[in-house]
Amino acid sequence: MIYDLIIIGGGPGGYHAAERAGHAGLNVLLIEKSSLGGVCLNEGCIPSKSLLYSAKIADNARAGKRFGVVAENVTLDHKTVISRKNRVVKALISGVFMKMKQNNVTVVMGEGMITGRTSDGFFNVKVQDVVYTSRKLLIATGSVSSMPPIPGLDKGYQNGFVxxxxxxxxxxxVPERLAIIGGGVIGMEMASYFNSAGSKVTVIEMLDHIGGFLDGEISSILYSNYKKKGIDFILSAKVTSIKDGEVTYETGEETKSVQADKVLASIGRKPYVDNLGLETVGVEVHNGRIKTDEFLRTNVPGIYACGDVNGIMMLAHTACREAEVCINHILGKQDKMRYHAIPSVIYTSPEVAFVGDTAESAAEKGLEVETVKLPLAYCGRYVAENVGGDGIVKIITDKREGVVLGVHMIGSYASEIIYGAAIMVENRMRVEDVRQIVFPHPTVCEVIKEAMFEFRDCYSG
Incomplete structure (x- = not known):
């Protein structure tokens, strides 16, 4: 049998592409070496949110007295949290299998390797001892954790310390002392959970701030909130060695160490391009990632790559949108990938969400910008649900045309509000357009409309 499409990798990009292609009537084979859902469903997005929700309930119970709710001796049962997480993941994996069945997608479990072309120019992919053939090929193998050459890191990983x-x-x-190397998304979310679970958490970050590419002010607010929770930070630090019970680092000319029972290495991720047989068909790999264009095509006609493996924007929802573009291109539909309005979320407490440009990135593009910042305390619901909350929203516009370029938030419901801001950025909505939208009351999202009235009324152009 010759399939219309073989997909290597069953993560968000892979299974989403399979679902869309199968629904369109294509004969699809999906190959997954481990578990459907990929890192996101099995080892990332979903399990971490399950843990964080348990922590949120515990934190709210502990703070309940301020709201008239008294709960004594609140504890977080970590083993129960993990058991619930496993049930959530299992249920969602079953859901993915059901979607594949509903769309007539053939699922093969095993490691897929491209072995070359047929005489007709089709693609061969081998799984164990079976060779499958297809007209088109989509590589969606995702990414793996980066493990930099820090002395003792590999040994620590092998013995379970790292x-x-x-x-x-x-x-x-729950470790009594947890050292986290890296203050990015994974590091911040795990710091939040294990702090709530009772660990003494220390975050060691190479940069002088947390949150990576976050707006500077929002990063500072998050840092302040975490410090209040008792999380320690060591910034502008380079980890130089790891051994059982200790992480050594340098700050400037000083060398110090922090004691730990476990170490989380959250130093980033890298595309998974090894052992795929890419060289057999000539797929170009540049700086460790598969190069793709706006249609997610590789340099080889008929071969596409979506998700983390192309290294453009390592987010599950980016992979899903890229998958849609891939399938639409295969089907001959007009579509192309745009990355300027893809939202990002850090599920910390408080939540952080952003989309589009910061004032600095817009200025680097030569744009003259105007920025408005409002506290979320402008919203009645935020005040009703928080005691002394310091959440804010920042909106960046093109000063000449009044087009919304970026929205950045920290505070309650930021993860749920940001999609509306993404629509504004994607569609180049003007300040005046947003002013005319009716926002429900009382909601935290009202702050976006309030912010629009802080901009000047007239724009040239």
Whole structure:
């Protein structure tokens, strides 16, 4: 049998592409070496949110007295949290299998390797001892944790002292002292959970701020909130060695160490391009990632790549949108990938969400910008649900035309509000357009409309 499409990798990009292609009537084979859902469903997005929700309930119970709710001796049962997480993941994996069945997608479990072309120019992919053939090929193999050459890191990983996102989401006991290398998304979310679970958390970050590419002010607010929770930070630090019970780092000319029972290495991720047989068909790999164009095509006609493996924007929802573009291109539909309005969220407490430009990135593009910042306390619901909350929203516009370029938030419901801001950025909505939208009351999202009235009324152009 010759399939219309073989997809290597069953993560968000892969299974989303399979679902769309199958629904359109294509004969699809999906190959997954481990578990459907990929890192997101099994070792990332979903399990971490399950843990964080348990932590949120515990934190709210502990703070309940301020709201008239008294709960004594609140504890977080970590083993129960992990068990619930596993049930959530299992249920969602079953849901993915059901979607594949509903769309007539053939699923093969095993490691897929491209072995070349047929005499007709089709693509061969081998799984164990079986060779499958297709007209088109989509590579969606995702990414793996980066493990930099820090002395003692590999040994620590082998003996269980050092963990990645995979292992820490299955850890059965809360470590008394947890050192986290890296203050990005994974590091911040796990710091939040394990702090709530009772760990003494220390975050070691190479930059002088947390949150990576976050707006500077929002990063500072998050930092302040975490400090109040008792999380320690060591910024502008380079980890130089790891050994059981200790992480050594340098700050300037000083060398210091922090004691730990476990270490989380959250130093980033890299595209998974090894052992795929890419060289057999000539797929170009540049700086460790598969190069793709706006249609997610590789340099080889008929071969596409979506998700983390192309290294453009390592987010599950980016992979899903890229998958749609891939399938639409295969089907001959007009579509192309745009990255300027893809929202990002950090599920910390408080939540952080952003989309589009910061004032600095817009200025680097030569744009003259205007920025408005409002506290979320402008919203009645935020005041009703928070005591002394310091959440804000920042909106960046093109000063000449009044087009919304970026929205950045920290505070309650930011993860749920940001999609509306993404619509504004994607559609180049003007300040005046947003002013005319009716926002429900009382909601936290009202702050976006309020902010629009802080901009000047007239724009040239």
């Amino acid at each position: 963990l990645t996102n995979r292992e820490i989401l299955d850890i059965q006991h």
